[in-house]
Every structure is written in structure tokens, then in C-alpha cells.
Amino acid sequence: MGQQLKDVRRARASIALVFAVHGAVTGTFVTRIPWIQDHLDLSPGRLGLALVLPAVGASLAMPLAGRVVHRYGARAAVRGLLTLWCLSLAVPALSPDLPALCLALFLYGATAGMADVAMNAQGVEVEERLGRSIMSGLHGMWSLGGLVASAFGVLAAHRQTDARLEFAVTALVLAALAQPVCAGLLDVRPRTGEQAPPRFALPPRAALTIGLVGFCAVFAEGASMDWSGVYLRDVTGSSAGTAAACYSAFAGTMAAARLAGDAVIRRLGPVRTVRLGGALAAAGGLLVVLARTPYLAIPGFGLIGIGIAVVVPLAFAAAGRAGGNPSQAIAGVATITYTSGLVAPAIVGGIAQASSLTVSFAVVTALCAALVASAPALRQRPAAEPEPAADLQRAG
Numbered sequence: 001m002g003q004q005l006k007d008v009r010r011a012r013a014s015i016a017l018v019f020a021v022h023g024a025v026t027g028t029f030v031t032r033i034p035w036i037q038d039h040l041d042l043s044p045g046r047l048g049l050a051l052v053l054p055a056v057g058a059s060l061a062m063p064l065a066g067r068v069v070h071r072y073g074a075r076a077a078v079r080g081l082l083t084l085w086c087l088s089l090a091v092p093a094l095s096p097d098l099p100a101l102c103l104a105l106f107l108y109g110a111t112a113g114m115a116d117v118a119m120n121a122q123g124v125e126v127e128e129r130l131g132r133s134i135m136s137g138l139h140g141m142w143s144l145g146g147l148v149a150s151a152f153g154v155l156a157a158h159r160q161t162d163a164r165l166e167f168a169v170t171a172l173v174l175a176a177l178a179q180p181v182c183a184g185l186l187d188v189r190p191r192t193g194e195q196a197p198p199r200f201a202l203p204p205r206a207a208l209t210i211g212l213v214g215f216c217a218v219f220a221e222g223a224s225m226d227w228s229g230v231y232l233r234d235v236t237g238s239s240a241g242t243a244a245a246c247y248s249a250f251a252g253t254m255a256a257a258r259l260a261g262d263a264v265i266r267r268l269g270p271v272r273t274v275r276l277g278g279a280l281a282a283a284g285g286l287l288v289v290l291a292r293t294p295y296l297a298i299p300g301f302g303l304i305g306i307g308i309a310v311v312v313p314l315a316f317a318a319a320g321r322a323g324g325n326p327s328q329a330i331a332g333v334a335t336i337t338y339t340s341g342l343v344a345p346a347i348v349g350g351i352a353q354a355s356s357l358t359v360s361f362a363v364v365t366a367l368c369a370a371l372v373a374s375a376p377a378l379r380q381r382p383a384a385e386p387e388p389a390a391d392l393q394r395a396g
Contacts, residue, residue, distance in 0.1 A: 281307025
């Protein structure tokens, strides 16, 4: 029993580092998007088209992750998919033209999505064996990895480092890191006689319900990330520096809330936590809608970040406990949430074009409020019976 507890604790540390490495790839890439635009001489419209492709690739590839986990085992699947994701970072900067960039970003998104599903499934497994919430903290580590990597990216951009060199070196370093950080993961194998999941299948009904909760949160996240700076500039008349600081406030409060979120979840439970988060996010959205100065808008965006921070981690945890194949259920929830992040910026822009950004964020506020009513979908169900020891092979 003591050795099993040691293995689970080791796995918790390993999966936290996996999330940080995954986030570091994203943090590196986003800081050099302007370099890619200048290097290929892309108009904003063409760049926007290219940046849709990662989400498309992720949404299409995520359902395949369950098959990979079943065939190779949990630990090998996470290690292999995370390594591919890290290496894919080097490809977009090497693209000679827009079609090549679109293909590179599609593959970049596909590997990101499959690695995302596999590592969240591992996180749910570790959480179940520990018997307490850890998923919020894991997603906080993802945010922290992205923030640290983005700082290096900003430094590289300031020094005018060629992104082809930066991405290649970073990809190799992160891929090398992926090997030792995956060593402590639980090597969960399928039960004897268990059929492999289909290569591509619609998510189970329970995952659809849970995914709609995640949809509301990710819509608010995507809208705030992409439009908060524009909102401050156009609605409150803020300077460019103040508008940029608004995104930092949103991302920083969201990361902090995720790192602290597990303690709140253990105390309140997932349903009450999401209800409280939805109320905070809706209050923040109301501040944004009413704001005519940055002194109201920035705290409003900060409250949105705090309120929605733990929703997606809880949605993945609920999907993993929903019954059936956990990887398939998590893939279903992840596909819905990625789709939300894909459509949110465009919908906000379309509403703003037809009316105003204030109306757009009134819609965001309504979706945040919907979290209060939809929170019971994340209710914690009784844990499944533990698997026979012969069917589970752990690291170590």
C-alpha cells in the first residue's frame, strides 16, 4: 500500500510537469506570431485564417487519442504525443508560404489536441487514486508554463532573434524534457479483454452535457483573451500600454485562481465552486459592460478570469468519471471546448460589427451567468470500483 501511494504521488509530480511543458510550447509560439506574419508578409485576414487551423486540427484529432492510449498504454501515449507536440513547434516558422503555414498549423494543432486528451486522462486517473482534487492545479501549471515560456519569447523578440532558430532550439529542449518528466506517470493498461475504442466516434451523451458547461467558460476565455485589449482601447479610450496590461491581468488572475482552485474545490465541491465562479465571472462581465474607464474594465476582466478558471479542469475531471472510456469522454469534452475557443472571437467580432463591443460582452456575461445554472452537470459521481491489480502497470 505504501509503495502504491508513493507511485501515485510521483505520478502527480510528473503530470504537473507534463502540463507545464505542454503550456510552454503554446507560450513560445504565441509570442512570435508577429514574426511569422512579417516573415511571410501576411495581411491580418490571411494570418487570421492560418490561426484557425490549430483549433481545427485539434478538434479533428482529439477523438483519435483514446485509441492511441488504449494501444500503447497511458504513459507511453503521453510521452509520445507530448514529444510530437514539442517537435511540431519547429515547423510553422520554417513554412515558406501561406499554404505551407496552414498545413504546419493544422499538424501543430492535431498533436496538441491528442497530447491534451492523453495528459488530462492521466490527470483524472491520478486524481481518482489520490481521492482529492488536483485538476485545477494541473491546469494552473499549464498556465504557468506558458507564462514562463512567453517571457523567454518576449526576450527573443526584443533581441530580434530569428524565430526559426528559437523554435528549433526550444522544440528540442522541450522534447528532451518530455522524456524524464513522463517517467513517473502511471502506466495504466486496458483491462483484459477490453475492446479498443473506435478510431473516430461521437462523444458519449454525458460528455456532451459536461462539454456545454466547458463551452460557456471557454467562450468567455476566448472572447476576453482576444478582445479585452480592443475593448479597452475602443470603449474606454485607454492607451496601448494599458490595453496590453489588461490581458496580463486576465491571464495572471486566471493562472493564480487555477493554482489555488483545488483547495476551494475540496472545501466547496465542484458544483458549488462552479456556481460561485459563474457568479464572479458574471459580475466581472457586468463591470466590463458598464465600464467607461479602464479602472472598471480591468478589474472586470480579472473577475472573469478568476470565475472561469476552474471550470475546464472540473469538466475534464467530470468527463473522466462519467463512465465508459475516460479518454473518449475527455476527447468529447475537449472537442466541444476547443470549438468554443475557435468560434468565440469570430462571434464577438460579428456582434460588435452589427451593434457594439458592449453588446458582445453582454452576451459573454450571459454565458458566464449560465454557469450558475449548468453547474450540476459537474456533480461528482461515486468512484468506480478499482481495477484489478493485474490490469494496471505503474511506473517505477
